[in-house]
Amino acid sequence: MGVAKLKSALSDNAWTDDPDIIAPWLVEWREKYFGNTPLMVMPETTEEVVKIVNICRDAGLKIVPQGGNTGLVGGQTPQGEILLSTRRLNRIRSVNPVTNALVAEAGVTLQNIQGAADDAKRKFPLSLASQGSCTIGGNLSTNAGGVHVVKYGTTKDLVFGVEAVLPSGQIYHGLTDLRKDNTGYDLSRLFLGAEGTLGVITAASLKLFPKPGHLQRAMVGLSSPADAMKLLEQCRQGNSLTMFEVMPLIGLELVLKHIQHQRDPFDAPYPWYALIDWEVGDEAMGLHLAETTLTSALEQNLIQDAVIAQSETQAASLLALRENMSAAQKFNGGSIKQDITIPLDHIPEFFIIADKEMEKLIPGCRPVGFGHFGDGNIHYNIAQPEGAVKEKFLSHWNEISEAVFDIVDRFGGSISAEHGIGIMKRETLARRADPGKMALLRAVKNAIDPTNMMNPRVMI
Ligand SMILES: Cc1cc2nc3c(=O)[nH]c(=O)nc-3n(C[C@H](O)[C@H](O)[C@H](O)COP(=O)(O)OP(=O)(O)OC[C@H]3O[C@@H](n4cnc5c(N)ncnc54)[C@H](O)[C@@H]3O)c2cc1C
Numbered sequence: 001m002g003v004a005k006l007k008s009a010l011s012d013n014a015w016t017d018d019p020d021i022i023a024p025w026l027v028e029w030r031e032k033y034f035g036n037t038p039l040m041v042m043p044e045t046t047e048e049v050v051k052i053v054n055i056c057r058d059a060g061l062k063i064v065p066q067g068g069n070t071g072l073v074g075g076q077t078p079q080g081e082i083l084l085s086t087r088r089l090n091r092i093r094s095v096n097p098v099t100n101a102l103v104a105e106a107g108v109t110l111q112n113i114q115g116a117a118d119d120a121k122r123k124f125p126l127s128l129a130s131q132g133s134c135t136i137g138g139n140l141s142t143n144a145g146g147v148h149v150v151k152y153g154t155t156k157d158l159v160f161g162v163e164a165v166l167p168s169g170q171i172y173h174g175l176t177d178l179r180k181d182n183t184g185y186d187l188s189r190l191f192l193g194a195e196g197t198l199g200v201i202t203a204a205s206l207k208l209f210p211k212p213g214h215l216q217r218a219m220v221g222l223s224s225p226a227d228a229m230k231l232l233e234q235c236r237q238g239n240s241l242t243m244f245e246v247m248p249l250i251g252l253e254l255v256l257k258h259i260q261h262q263r264d265p266f267d268a269p270y271p272w273y274a275l276i277d278w279e280v281g282d283e284a285m286g287l288h289l290a291e292t293t294l295t296s297a298l299e300q301n302l303i304q305d306a307v308i309a310q311s312e313t314q315a316a317s318l319l320a321l322r323e324n325m326s327a328a329q330k331f332n333g334g335s336i337k338q339d340i341t342i343p344l345d346h347i348p349e350f351f352i353i354a355d356k357e358m359e360k361l362i363p364g365c366r367p368v369g370f371g372h373f374g375d376g377n378i379h380y381n382i383a384q385p386e387g388a389v390k391e392k393f394l395s396h397w398n399e400i401s402e403a404v405f406d407i408v409d410r411f412g413g414s415i416s417a418e419h420g421i422g423i424m425k426r427e428t429l430a431r432r433a434d435p436g437k438m439a440l441l442r443a444v445k446n447a448i449d450p451t452n453m454m455n456p457r458v459m460i
Contacts, residue, residue, distance in 0.1 A: 001059055002055060002056060002058070002059025002060065002061045003017075003038050003039050003059075003061070003082075005055050005059060006039060006041060006052060006055050006056070006061075006082070007039070009051055009055060010041060010043075010048065010051070010052070013042070014041060014042050014043055014044065014048060014088070015039055015040065015041045015042065016039075016040050016042070017038065017039050017040075021040070022037065022040045022083070024069075025040065025066060025069055025083060025085065026077065026078070026083075027077075028069070028071070028072075028074060028076075028077055029069070029070055029071075029072065029130075030072065030330075030337075032074065032424075033074040033077040033423070034077070035064075035077035035078045035079055035083075036078065036079065036080060037064075037078040037080065037081060037082060037083040038080070038082070039082055039083070040082075040083040040084075040085055041082060041083070041084050041085070042085045042087065042088045043084070043086075043088065043089065044088045044089065045089070046089075046163065046165065046171060046202040046203070049084070049089075049165045049200050049202055050165050050169050050171065052082075052084060053165050053166075053167065053169050053199075053200065053453075054169040056082055056453065057167060057168075057169065057451070057453055060451075061081070061082050061453075062080075062081040062082065062452075062453050062454075062455075062456045063081055063082050063084050063200070063453060063454055063455070064076065064077070064078040064081045064082070064083055064084065064196065064455050065084045065086060065137070065141070065196040065200050065201075065454070065455065066078075066083055066084065066085050066086070066138075067085075067086050067087070067106065067107060067134060067135030067136075067137045067138030067139075067141075068087075068109065068130065068133040068134040068135045068138055069133070070130040070133050070134040070138065071138060071142060071419070071420070071422065072337075072339070072419045072422075072424075073416075073419050073420050073421060073422025073423065073424040073425060074422040074423040074424050074458075075141075075142075075195045075196065075420060075421075075422035075423065075455065075458045075459075076138070076196075079457065081455075081456070084200060085107075086105075086106040086107035086135060086137045086200070086201075086202075087107045087135070088107060089105040089106045089107040089108075089137070089202055089203070090105055090107045090108050090112075091104075091105050091108070092104050092105075092108060092112070092113070092116045093105065093203065095116055095117070095119075095120045095122075095208075096177060097120050097121070097122060097208070099177040100122065100177075100207060100208040100209070101160055101177035101205050101206065101207065101208065102116060102117060102120075102122075102124065102205070102206045102208055103175055103203060103204070103205045103206070104116070104136050104203065104204060104206060105137075105202065105203045106135060106136060106137025106140075106200070106201045106202050106203060106204070107135050107137060108135060108136050109131065109132060109133065109134065109135055109136075110126060110127075110128065110130075110131040110132075110134050110135070110136060110139055111131045111132045113126075113136055113206065114126075114127075114131065117208050118211070120208070121211055122208035122209065122210070122211060123208065123209045123210065123211045123212070124158070124206060124207075124208055124209070125148045125151070125152040125158065125209055125242075126139060126144065126146055126148065126152075126155055126158055127146045127147050127148050128144055128145075128146040128147070129323040129324075129326060136204055136206070137200075137201045137202075137204075139155045140155055140159065140162060140191065140192050140201055140204055141191070141192075141193070141194060141195050141196050141201060141420075142155075142193065142195060142418070142419065142420040143155050143156050143192050143193035143418070143420070144418060145372060145375070145377060145417065145418030146372075146418070147243045147245055147277075147322075147372060148242055148243060149372060149374070149375040149377070149418075150236075150241055150242065150243060150244055150372070150374035150375050151241060151242045151243075151279070152209070152242075154418065155192065156189065156192045156193065157207075158206055158207050159188065159192060159204055159205070159206055159207065160175075160176050160177050160178070160179075160188075160205040160206070160207060161174035161175055161176045161188035161204070161205050162174050162175070162188045162191050162192075162201050162203065162204045162205070163175050163201070163202050163203040163204070164191050164198075164199040164200060164201045164202060165199055165200045165202055166198070166199045166448060166449075167198075167199060167448065167449040167450075167451070167453045167454050171202075172187065172188075172199070174187060174188040174205075175203060175204070175205045176205060177205055190444065190448075193420065194459075195420050195421065195422060195455060195458050195459050196454055196455040196458065197445060197449065197454050197455045197458055197459050197460070198444070198445065198448045198449060198454060199448065199449070199454060200454075212242075212279035212280065212281075213280065213281040213282045213285075214279070214280050214281065214282050214283045214285065214286045215242070215277055215278070215279055215280075215286070215315070216277065216278045216279075216280055216283075216285075216286025216287065216289060216290050216308075216309070217243075217275070217276065217277050217308075217309040217314075217315040217318055217319065218275075218276050218290045218294060218306055218307060218308045218309060218318075219265055219273060219274070219275050219276070219306070219307045219309075219318045219321075220273065220274050220276070220294060220297070220303040220304075220305065220306045220307075221266055221268075221269075221270030221272070221273055221303065221304040221305040221306075222246075222270060222271065222272040222273065222274055222302070222303055222304065223270070223271055223272065223304065224271065224272060224348065225246070225272065225347055225348045225350075225351045225369075225373070226348035227272075227302050227303070228246045228272060228274050228347075228373055229344065229345075229347055229348060229373070230302050231274060231297055231302050231303060232244050232274075232344070232373065232374060234293060234296065234297060234302070235276055235278075235293055236374075237293075238289070240278040240279055240280050240289065241276070241277070241278055241374070242277040242278060242279045243275065243276065243277035243374065244274065244275075244276055244372075244373055244374030245274065245275040245276075245322050245370075245371065245372060245373065245374070246272060246273065246274045246275075246370060246371070246373040247272070247273050247275075247321075247322060247325055247370035247371075248271065248272055248273075248367075248368060248369060248370060249269055249270065249271050249272065249273075250366060250368055250383075251325050251328070251329075251368050251370050252264070252269075252273055252321060253269075254325070254328040254329060254331065254332055254368075255321050255324045255325060255328040256321075257328070257331075258327075258328045258330075258331040258332075259320075259324040259327060259328050262317075262320060262321060262324065263317065265307040265317075265318060265321075266305055266307065267305075268305070270304050270305065273321075274303075274373075275318060275319065275321070275322050276290075278290065287308065290306075290308045291308065294306040294308065322370075325368075325370055325379075326379075329368065329381060329383065332368075332383045332384075333383060333384040333388065333390050333393070334383070334384040334388070334390040334391075334393040334394045335368070335381045335382065335383050335384070336381065336382045336393075336394065336396065336397050336400045336401065337379065337380075337381045337382075338378075338379070338380040338381065338382075338401060338404045338405075339377070339379055339416060339417050339418060339419040340377070340378055340380055340404065340405075340408050340413055340414060340415060340416070340417055341375075341376045341377050341378075341408075341413045341414040341417040342376050342378060342408065342411050342413040343376060343411055343412060343413060344376050346411040346413075347373060347376065347378070349411075350378070350407060350411060350413075351367075351369060353407055354367070354369075354380065354404060354407050355367050355369075357403050357404075357407065358382055358400065358403070361396070361399060361400060361403060362382070362385065362393070362396060362400070363385070364385030364386065364388070365382050365383065365384065365385050365393075366382070366383040366384075366385070366386075367380065367381070367382055367383075368381045368382070368383055369381070372417075372418075375417075376413070376417075377417035377418060378417075380404060382400055401428070402428075405428060405432065409432060415428055415429070415432060416429075420459075421458070421459045422458055422459070423457055423458055426457075426458065426459060426460070429459070429460075430460070438460070441459070441460050442460055445460055
């Protein structure tokens with residue numbers, strides 16, 4: 001009934017029930033979640049979103065919003081709900097270099113937003129390996145992190161406000177570019193990290209930043225996470241540090257083995273590697289900063305070797321080694337993945353305890369802990385032992401996760417650093433979060449979406 005009403009109310013190119021067209025949008029990137037839906041709707045305007053929400057509400061249909069389908073916790077995969085794709089909400093509405101604000105619709109890809117900022121001689125600093133596919137609506141809804149958090153913060157820090165369609169069908173108009181506005185609750189922020197549970201974000205007003213004169217990149221070989229953290233302290237002197245990513249030897253080896261056109265920048269292997277960016281005024285300043293910082297680190301035996309990028313091409317090929325880490329792990333058999341935050345001062349201890357615990361649980365398993373160490377965010381992935389049966393190994397997902405989360409809790413970390421809760425961590429959140437926090441989350445959800453129409457199986 002409701003599905004037929006949606007079809008007749010929308011223009012022909014705003015919906016499809018063709019299984020072949022819908023199929024790619026029902027499989028999650030890591031192939032962990034598979035979905036189904038009677039209908040995919042593809043609104044082109046905010047008014048069309050309102051129409052869809054009203055019809056669904058009146059017919060008792062539930063909605064799962066989806067942007068680029070790159071989310072990693074299963075939140076964008078419908079299980080019988082209407083799939084609302086934002087990909088046709090794809091206009092940049094305005095760029096204002098005076099207020100440093102860019103207003104984009106939810107379905108614009110992150111890469112296109114970066115490009116529009118660049119055209120205006122500004123920078124939009126959010127940067128993820130999935131940026132060619134993920135959308136700003138998805139970034140806002142997951143409060144995405146990425147590689148520049150160490151300087152610019154997460155998506156939450158890069159937003160003036162949002163426009164969203166509420167489950168009631170009302171539009172919340174929050175597209176401001178005011179830096180100061182103390183007129184009650186900061187309602188736009190409710191939608192940041194809400195994972196589609198409170199409404200559909202249709203547009204956002206984003207903060208632009210000055211374009212740095214030069215980005216200086218370097219990669220170093222290291223002995224341990226402890227040395228990486230000491231190096232971090234030295235690299236962030238002077239406030240120019242923009243990226244501090246760390247990966248283990250096994251990660252680099254996987255990228256070199258499985259991803260085309262990748263080259264090892266070092267002559268010898270090292271147990272760990274760090275990839276570092278500084279934003280500075282010009283190239284000479286960048287080279288000077290990298291050389292003095294890394295020479296001093298070499299003298300202190302904090303690093304074993306260093307490569308300082310001498311060109312944009314070399315800088316890009318160094319970054320590709322890190323960005324291909326997720327893709328390369330697909331070739332490594334089963335992998336039990338955790339996206340966690342550990343307070344910076346406990347990262348070395350975390351690895352000692354967690355690696356030992358993993359070996360105790362699954363002898364021969366191979367921890368691949370990598371990621372955004374500059375902000376304490378570790379992608380602590382456990383690869384199956386060589387030659388193990390993938391399905392059998394993956395059956396240990398909950399056991400391994402709980403063991404990791406116990407250590408996370410012991411250090412006062414977070415069970416979800418940047419990917420969100422989705423359906424993957426919903427029960428874990430309910431069990432481990434502060435009861436006061438859970439009560440508030442539920443109160444907000446009930447107030448805005450009393451019939452649980454928006455992304456009903458996600459987060460709470
Ligand atoms: C190779 C790779 C690398 C990645 N690297 C990072 C990284 O470094 N940092 C990081 O944080 N993440 C990373 N991710 C995860 C992912 O790219 C981010 O979570 C991204 O923000 C999701 O955007 P999306 O448009 O694909 O959202 P989707 O996957 O489509 O949706 C994600 C969630 O947001 C909701 N949603 C989407 N659009 C809207 C909307 N308009 N209104 C309301 N709700 C909406 C969905 O319902 C779902 O719950 C990576 C993923 C891949 C595949």
